[in-house]
Each structure stands twice: as C-alpha cells, then as structure tokens.
Amino acid sequence: MNRITDILGIKYPIIQAPMSWVTSAELVAAVSNAGGMGTLGPNAGHHTVANGPEDSAERLRTEIRKTKALTDKPFGVNYFPPAVDAGANPYGEAQLKVLMEEEVQVLVVVGEANEKDMKRLKGLGFTVVFRELHPTVMGAKKAEGAGADIIVATGFDEGGSTPDIPVGTMTVVPMIVDAVKIPVMATGGITDKRGVNAAFALGAEGVYLGTRFIASVESPAHENAKQDIVKHGTEDLVLLRTGYGGYWRATPHSAALEAHKLKDHEVDSTYSRIGNLKTAMLDGQLEEGINTVSSGIQFIQEITTCEEIINELMADYILKNIQ
Numbered sequence: 442m443n444r445i446t447d448i449l450g451i452k453y454p455i456i457q458a459p460m461s462w463v464t465s466a467e468l469v470a471a472v473s474n475a476g477g478m479g480t481l482g483p484n485a486g487h488h489t490v491a492n493g494p495e496d497s498a499e500r501l502r503t504e505i506r507k508t509k510a511l512t513d514k515p516f517g518v519n520y521f522p523p524a525v526d527a528g529a530n531p532y533g534e535a536q537l538k539v540l541m542e543e544e545v546q547v548l549v550v551v552g553e554a555n556e557k558d559m560k561r562l563k564g565l566g567f568t569v570v571f572r573e574l575h576p577t578v579m580g581a582k583k584a585e586g587a588g589a590d591i592i593v594a595t596g597f598d599e600g601g602s603t604p605d606i607p608v609g610t611m612t613v614v615p616m617i618v619d620a621v622k623i624p625v626m627a628t629g630g631i632t633d634k635r636g637v638n639a640a641f642a643l644g645a646e647g648v649y650l651g652t653r654f655i656a657s658v659e660s661p662a663h664e665n666a667k668q669d670i671v672k673h674g675t676e677d678l679v680l681l682r683t684g685y686g687g688y689w690r691a692t693p694h695s696a697a698l699e700a701h702k703l704k705d706h707e708v709d710s711t712y713s714r715i716g717n718l719k720t721a722m723l724d725g726q727l728e729e730g731i732n733t734v735s736s737g738i739q740f741i742q743e744i745t746t747c748e749e750i751i752n753e754l755m756a757d758y759i760l761k762n763i764q
Contacts, residue, residue, distance in 0.1 A: 443762065444624040445647040448568060448590050449547060450515045452476030453755045454647030455637075456570065456593075456626065457654045457747075459483070459519030459549050460601065462723045463662040466504050470511030471659040471747035476755075480517040480549050481508065486661065488723060498535035505543045517547035517570065520562075522555040541565065549593075554580035556587040563588035572628070572649070575604045575686065576613055578620040585621045592621055593649045598630025600652040600735040605686040611643065618644035632737035637754050648754070652735040655722070658746045663725030666732050667744050675739040681731075690736060694721070695728040 445454040457464075457472040459482030466486055469479030484491070486504040491497035501518070508516055518540060523530040540548070547568045550559065554573055562569055572593035573580040581592050594617035596610025597603050604613075610629035618625045627640035628649040640648050655662045656670045673692050680688045681700035691697035720730025752759075 443646055445591060445626065448624070449478050449570075451478050453751060453758065454626070455751060455754060456480060456517070456549070456647065456649045458601075458628065458649055458651035459485075459517070459551070460651045460655070462719045463655055463660060463666075465659075465661040466507035466511055468654065468657065468659045468661060468747070469508050469516050470514075471657070472654065472751070473512045473514035473516045475746075475748040475751040477747075477751050478515055478517055478547070479508075479512075480519060480547075481505065482519045483521075484719075488719075494531040494535035497532055498539045501536060502539045502543060505539070505545060515547060517549045518545050520548045520550050522550055522552045522558040525553050525555050537565075540567075550589075554583040554587070556583050559584060559587035559589060570626075574602065575606065576608075576617060578616060581617045581620050585623050589623065591624050591626060591647075592617060593626045593628055594618070594645070596627070596629030598736040599628055600655075600690060600733050602683050602689060602733075603687045611639070614640060614643040614645050630735045630737040632735065633740045634754050634756050636737060636740075638757055641758075650754075652738060653741060653750060653754070654747065655734070656741050656744050657750055658744060662722050665725035665727055666722045669727055669732050670734055670738050670741055671743060673738060675736050678734065678736065678738070689731055689733040692727070692732045692734060694730075694732070696721075697731050700731075 443454050453476040455477035457479045459480040461483045464482040464485045469481055472479035481504055549570045551572045569589045570591045571584040571589040576595050594614045596613045597607045598610045614627045624646040626647040626649045627645035631648050632653045637648050656667050669692050677693050678690050679693055679697055679701040683689055718731055720726050721732040
C-alpha cells in the first residue's frame with residue numbers, strides 16, 4: 442500500500458494544488474472522483490475579492506458544500522498558517538472555524554513551518570499535508586516533529602510563487618526524502634507520466650500538481666489562459682520578482698515582460714498593478730496580468746478532462762500497483 446493513498450484514503454497518490462483563483466468545487470470534485478485528491482484554494486469558485494475575514498470564510502463554506510454535493514471522495518482545503526513571529530491571522534482563524542464546522546478532514550498547509558500552529562491543527566484532528574514555500578531540510582524536520590502527515594517538496598520548476606533559492610525538483614525531492622521518515626510528495630515541473638516516474642525514482646511517494654490541472658476541462662481558469670499554456674513552451678517563459686521573495690515563471694505577455702525587466706528594488710512600486718493573477722488567469726486578460734505556470738508546460742499539448750490527465754499521469758503506477 443502506498444503510504445499517501447493510505448493516509449488520504451484516495452486511489453492514486455496525486456494532489457491537485459490549491460492554486461489562487463483557479464480552483465473550484467467542479468475542479469476539485471473532478472480530481473477526487475478520478476482517484477486523486479482535489480484541493481480548494483484561495484478564492485475558490487469566486488471572481489471577486491472577499492470583503493474581510495468573515496466574508497472570505499463564508500465563501501469557503503459555500504464552496505466546500507458545493508464540493509460535497511459533487512463528490513463523496515476525500516478532498517482538501519488550503520490553509521495558510523500564521524507566520525512564526527506574528528500573531529494570529531484573522532483570515533486563518535475565521536477559515537479554521539468554518540473548516541471545523543464543515544468537518545473538513547484534510548488541510549494543505551502552505552507557508553512557514555509553524556510548529557505551534559501545526560500541533561494545534563493536529564490536536565483538532567486534521568490530517569496535515571505541509572508544503573513549505575521556501576523548502577529547507579530544517580523546515581521539513583520541524584513539520585515532521587510537529588505532527589505533519591505528509592511533506593510536499595517544492596522545486597524551483599514550479600508555477601506560482603517559486604522558492605527563493607533556485608534549487609530544482611531533481612535536487613530538493615531526494616534532499617527532503619532523506620531528511621524525514623514521513624512520506625514526501627514531489628512538486629515542480631511535473632506534467633506527464635515521465636515526471637511522475639522520475640518523482641518516484643527520487644524517493645517521493647506521490648506528486649502534487651498545479652499547472653497541469655489548470656489546462657483541464659473542469660478548471661475555472663479562463664479559456665485564454667488554458668490555450669496560452671498549450672500554445673507556449675518552456676523556452677518562451679520569463680521569470681519576474683514577486684515582491685515578497687522568490688519569482689513567478691510566466692508566459693510572455695506585456696505585463697510579465699515589463700516586470701521581467703525590473704531590478705529587485707523596483708518591484709514594490711509596480712507589484713500592486715501586476716500582482717493580481719486573477720487578471721490573466723481567471724479573467725483572461727493576458728496582456729494586463731500574469732499567467733504563472735511551471736517549467737513543464739512544454740509537455741501540455743491539449744486541454745483534457747481531469748480523469749484523462751490522472752489516467753495518463755498514473756499509467757505506470759497503475760500497471761505496477763493496481764492491476
């Protein structure tokens with residue numbers, strides 16, 4: 442038995458990442474119904490910014506209930522822990538109240554390795570999948586010691602906000618695998634079954650994917666953003682500073698190309714204009730926003746269903762473990 446499928450109660454060791462703006466009940470249910478685990482991310486299912494912590498939490502409640510109506514399989518919800526040196530996050534606290542009331546079982550915790558908060562989550566009965574934004578061996582060990590069930594090792598190849606240190610997936614995965622005893626999932630640039638097989642060869646016991654599921658039929662991403670992924674290859678992409686450490690890897694449109702030219706000290710002055718991924722990814726205005734993707738878009742050739750994606754990604758796993 443694969444430890445990740447055993448812990449999460451799913452058929453295949455694959456998690457759909459809780460991407461900002463481009464998750465929804467429909468996407469999450471489709472992934473879970475296909476045997477993986479879908480995860481609701483920030484602003485899931487919505488097209489406007491929430492009006493404060495309570496509104497954000499109630500929107501999440503609505504999307505959790507919609508997801509439950511579409512699948513009876515396990516799914517997760519993204520949770521941002523408070524920074525280690527900061528007080529409680531009002532958004533996180535409001536969210537946590539809803540998660541408990543709606544009896545969500547799996548949290549995908551993305552952020553710093555906050556041992557105190559993670560122990561609290563475990564004490565409340567949650568299964569915790571932890572992804573450190575800027576992965577380190579120390580962070581992985583802290584999370585394991587605090588009770589995390591699964592660690593996600595993130596390589597610089599990922600879409601979204603990259604780690605601040607440019608260490609690739611091929612290096613960071615075995616580095617984290619060697620550091621902890623709990624199961625590790627690989628993420629960063631994995632978009633086909635060759636990437637999945639490589640992750641297993643590196644010692645990972647599962648994969649955690651974002652970009653590949655953006656280019657799915659069920660994804661709430663705008664069709665322009667989906668076709669943009671199919672159209673472009675890895676060599677087309679540009680890197681730009683995010684304003685808070687790390688980078689975004691983006692398709693080459695006006696806002697991204699402009700931001701790509703900025704010096705580090707110039708980023709903050711333009712961040713508020715380019716920083717909203719919603720503009721490109723959800724609204725489809727590619728020239729005005731940022732379509733952030735992993736380095737693996739080279740291998741995404743068409744828009745297919747989540748079931749077709751999972752069946753392709755897991756083809757060799759199925760041959761070895763299911764049949």
